Amino acid sequence: MRPPSSSVHPCSQCAFYDQSVWHPVGNGAMSFLTGGFSRREFSEGQALYQQGDENRGVFCVSRGLFAIRAHSETGNTTLLKLAYPGDVIGFRSYLAGGLHKTEARALLPSRVCTVAHRNANRLVHTDAKVLTRLTARCVDEIDAGRDRIIDAATESNQTRLTRILSKLMQAHGSRDGAYLRMQLPLSRTDLADLLGIKPETVSRVLKRLKQEGEFIVSGRDIRMPIVQTSSPAIKGA
Amino acid sequence: MRPPSSSVHPCSQCAFYDQSVWHPVGNGAMSFLTGGFSRREFSEGQALYQQGDENRGVFCVSRGLFAIRAHSETGNTTLLKLAYPGDVIGFRSYLAGGLHKTEARALLPSRVCTVAHRNANRLVHTDAKVLTRLTARCVDEIDAGRDRIIDAATESNQTRLTRILSKLMQAHGSRDGAYLRMQLPLSRTDLADLLGIKPETVSRVLKRLKQEGEFIVSGRDIRMPIVQTSSPAIKGA
DNA sequence: CGACACGTTGATAACATTCAAGCTAAGTGG
DNA sequence: CCACTTAGCTTGAATGTTATCAACGTGTCG
Numbered sequence: 001m002r003p004p005s006s007s008v009h010p011c012s013q014c015a016f017y018d019q020s021v022w023h024p025v026g027n028g029a030m031s032f033l034t035g036g037f038s039r040r041e042f043s044e045g046q047a048l049y050q051q052g053d054e055n056r057g058v059f060c061v062s063r064g065l066f067a068i069r070a071h072s073e074t075g076n077t078t079l080l081k082l083a084y085p086g087d088v089i090g091f092r093s094y095l096a097g098g099l100h101k102t103e104a105r106a107l108l109p110s111r112v113c114t115v116a117h118r119n120a121n122r123l124v125h126t127d128a129k130v131l132t133r134l135t136a137r138c139v140d141e142i143d144a145g146r147d148r149i150i151d152a153a154t155e156s157n158q159t160r161l162t163r164i165l166s167k168l169m170q171a172h173g174s175r176d177g178a179y180l181r182m183q184l185p186l187s188r189t190d191l192a193d194l195l196g197i198k199p200e201t202v203s204r205v206l207k208r209l210k211q212e213g214e215f216i217v218s219g220r221d222i223r224m225p226i227v228q229t230s231s232p233a234i235k236g237a
Numbered sequence: 238m239r240p241p242s243s244s245v246h247p248c249s250q251c252a253f254y255d256q257s258v259w260h261p262v263g264n265g266a267m268s269f270l271t272g273g274f275s276r277r278e279f280s281e282g283q284a285l286y287q288q289g290d291e292n293r294g295v296f297c298v299s300r301g302l303f304a305i306r307a308h309s310e311t312g313n314t315t316l317l318k319l320a321y322p323g324d325v326i327g328f329r330s331y332l333a334g335g336l337h338k339t340e341a342r343a344l345l346p347s348r349v350c351t352v353a354h355r356n357a358n359r360l361v362h363t364d365a366k367v368l369t370r371l372t373a374r375c376v377d378e379i380d381a382g383r384d385r386i387i388d389a390a391t392e393s394n395q396t397r398l399t400r401i402l403s404k405l406m407q408a409h410g411s412r413d414g415a416y417l418r419m420q421l422p423l424s425r426t427d428l429a430d431l432l433g434i435k436p437e438t439v440s441r442v443l444k445r446l447k448q449e450g451e452f453i454v455s456g457r458d459i460r461m462p463i464v465q466t467s468s469p470a471i472k473g474a
Numbered sequence: 475c476g477a478c479a480c481g482t483t484g485a486t487a488a489c490a491t492t493c494a495a496g497c498t499a500a501g502t503g504g
Numbered sequence: 505c506c507a508c509t510t511a512g513c514t515t516g517a518a519t520g521t522t523a524t525c526a527a528c529g530t531g532t533c534g
Contacts (some may be wrong), residue, residue: 017530074391076391078387078390078391080383080386092376092379092380096373096380125269131369135371137490138378139375141379142329143333145378145379146307146382148386149386150309150313152389153389154315156489179312187513188513196386196389196390196391200491200492202513203513207515217514223490393521394521424479424481425480425481426481436480437481437483437524437525438521438523440482444482446481456481
């Protein structure tokens, strides 16, 4: 006999199960989890939530990529974060009990698992380990924010753009001869909103990076030479 | 008969008792709180913890002002936050279970209440409400970081410096004729580290603010004209 | 006094913004 | 298929802002 479906953890097949904030939910509270659990597909450009929306739950990116953006009254947009599979989003407004201060929009075809607000509440109150894991996500968020503040304050835009592209290359690139190559999931405007500069400046910095041989850029097709870290002897590796 | 001292909440006389993360601690766990509780005075320039130190507990500023700074390998310093009475500091490294990523140093004669690491652990495990309050502080920290990222990305340094000075004026200023006046608790270098610019630039931006009549600046003595918000009729108020 | 920390100023170079123009690829409708 | 439009990206020229480096003032402290 199969156990009742409410005892099967909905994240158990997920690649990020171990790290899931819902991992600690045991059989006693499983029905709260399964009851409020849903999965949803997003196409490129679709929004999961908008700035000013009521919080409807805690979201976990299961596939794809989301941009977390903040729009200001003056029409400026800041790209605060890129959310990859395994990342939990919307938890700030969930924990604050208020409106979303940012929007979440898919940059690629994506999938999101949601635990509805009410159910999340029950789970958090039932097992403190869930809250502990949510708090750990908060700490990660604090760290990421600090790193970004420090980075923005101390590094040149060229350095910062190089870092961003390298990180994106890690996530999206694949080997192509002597290069790592990727299809950039961000527009020039997105890169600008990530750096806090204008798109024209992104274009010019990118040009400099091209000239210095750090990247080969053609639209959103980006290649990065694979650098021989220390010993040039391992050419064949 | 006086109740045993362990049942008196050590924060009960504090002006920030209601907001204290330890407020929820009840009689059952009070000895864990009183046992690990200590108060300490700091003179200007003294450090509460240094970057790289082990976390020794959760700290709450009770009087004075602390600067939370991050030093980078390249010798750069970023002033991440000013901690005022009622602010809890050091909780990021407490929750992360790792080393301090920042230093906390008194900018003014200050007082700090500490709950030792081990005791904090017991309290957090005994009453989930304590963790809930710590998590709320995390959320505040996330919000503050985001606001700063957005501010840095979208506002001019002149605007940002004006905002910083206005905020400081709220905390440190007192009325002096048609002005609010304060003794600036920060050096030019601190202001620069707060904005992510060079001290020379702070000097020049300050000069512009003087010329535009926004502030009267002489060293650390700052005056700000009290603006007639809407109706110029209430001159006498 | 001399040493030092802190702050200001000037000259110059590096870098970013603004505004305008033009380019390219993708999509639309004839 | 072509002409047309549009969004996204690049480029140029003029302007504005910041960094850098060096000099100099001022007040404090031994």
